[in-house]
Amino acid sequence: MIGRREIAKMAGVSTTTVTRVLSKSGSVSPKTVEKVYNVIRETGYTWNAIASNLSKNNLSNIIALLVPDMTNYYYMEMFDSMMKAARPYSMLISIYSISNMNANEVVEEIVSNRARGIVNMGLVPLTHECMRRVDLAGIKFVHGGIRDREDCDFHIDYQEAVSAAVRHLKDTGCKKIGFLFGMKQKLLHDEKIQCFRRAMEECGYKEPDIFLGSYPNVSASVFGYEQAKKLFSDATPYDALFCLNDMMAVGVMRALMDCGKRIPEDVSVIGFDNIKLGEFFKPSVSTLCGDIIEEAKAYVQYCMGDYTPGVTVKSRFICRESVRKLET
Amino acid sequence: MIGRREIAKMAGVSTTTVTRVLSKSGSVSPKTVEKVYNVIRETGYTWNAIASNLSKNNLSNIIALLVPDMTNYYYMEMFDSMMKAARPYSMLISIYSISNMNANEVVEEIVSNRARGIVNMGLVPLTHECMRRVDLAGIKFVHGGIRDREDCDFHIDYQEAVSAAVRHLKDTGCKKIGFLFGMKQKLLHDEKIQCFRRAMEECGYKEPDIFLGSYPNVSASVFGYEQAKKLFSDATPYDALFCLNDMMAVGVMRALMDCGKRIPEDVSVIGFDNIKLGEFFKPSVSTLCGDIIEEAKAYVQYCMGDYTPGVTVKSRFICRESVRKLET
């Protein structure tokens, strides 16, 4: 691959001048510009972005997105939204799948690759040692979803949506409402569950059942399917079920049908995240969500040092066919 | 961020020795190793992978995956599979969405970032100028799906699966079979369609209808939904429909239900790709697919110069609830 030095030599100018032409900054005579561009065209030269980053700020143009479950399409949609938000900065997003087992190693690799920022949607804890390296390398770090740093307090307030959903279930006559969650370790930090508990109390329900299990070690839809199969094969212990995410809801719904239950007549199902495919199921998946585009934008902006604190995004309850309609 | 030079100074050795310790190559006395590691621990130093790549081969550790439609979950699954295949090489995969409008610019950006390879699943043409830059930069390039280079002849043979599917439809009494495709420009290179035509002929059907439209400019499921709504709202012109991919099939299925058709009694639906969520729909989505893991592996290996030509992957027909059962 040809470099800036060869271009300079062939055009009979200095490397600095080539830089000036390429960056369109500083003043160069039109004639020189012309000459340099000609050589560039002839040679098929392309600018080396990584060398440039090395020389400038010692960081790459990558923002790392850490997710707990690569098979949850929601994260793919988040990835897509972040890519779009990153376009104006010509940043790349790259996804990493993390678990309690490998989180630290993955982050160390990311540090080695000098990502500009790390967005952790995984709710998995990292060692101090690891976080120290992140800091020393000058890499920004956000915990997606939860509010743990003053400088990046971006945050989705699920309360409103969850309360609306629980009220809707109550108004449509649901008596027993459960929540299908996942691994116990994540319970502590999860805002969805906190909002759910509060909403249940508000509506006068008693302490709700929350089902734990091995998600994300097994994929969400499989987990949902199996749990629902277990719960509903002989009985109908709940007439409404919240699921940690839409993927799980989809698994639950299929299991309910396989058990001969009708949705929503026998059981109402509500997920989180509003994945795009949710509308195409029959019945379509009701869901709770924030604004994924806003969220993605906030993360990218934070990583680029372009973020103004104080953003709280409202959530909404999207009421589709998987819950009973209000009688009117 | 602290560098290798500071480490060397603090440990009282040369930078080369630090390199040797870090790379575990060459011979260093245990005592020196110890000393160096101590300093590294204290300082929170991390190795800079991009500088290393710059100095070695002038390429980064990224393989670029070009897809026509970020909202098609199949590509996310491909991405995931490629990531897993890339792990042993400590390579990263990064996805780019391309269309006829932006393909060349996107590729130029990738060249600037000195990706190790480019896997183009988009079936969009690039200019000679652009391909020249790719070559000059020493970047590997594969056209996913089609067989166009001798050195990377990886290829999925859909014929067997498509023929099996068409035979199955015939055996279950389907008379009129259509194919929902997408943009006309892609027709030429598409093997699925060629296989379909051949299979239809083999089974004695007359020249089949192939529906064109604006996919991937609109998302596959929306496209499928709208086309099927148009076709089936007043009549049942087909009793079986192939769709270019599962996302499209899902849209078609929902539209059919909304038109009051029963699947598969009135219409059988078959997609391509075997996306994971296909099983959870009711009815579950029948599909045609190759082996995504094999495919992903082949692409990564090719990009790493680790590929042995001559691989053809068999495809299979996965017969689920969206097609009629054979009477037995």
Added chain:
DNA sequence: CTGTTAGCGCCTTCAC
């Protein structure tokens, strides 16, 4: 076993 030197491609500072 260890150190010196040069170079990867680019950018920035300073000088003319």
Added chain:
DNA sequence: GTGAAGGCGCTAACAG
């Protein structure tokens, strides 16, 4: 309007 020099962090070739 232009050029020379030094540095980003790392690796490789060549000594000793």
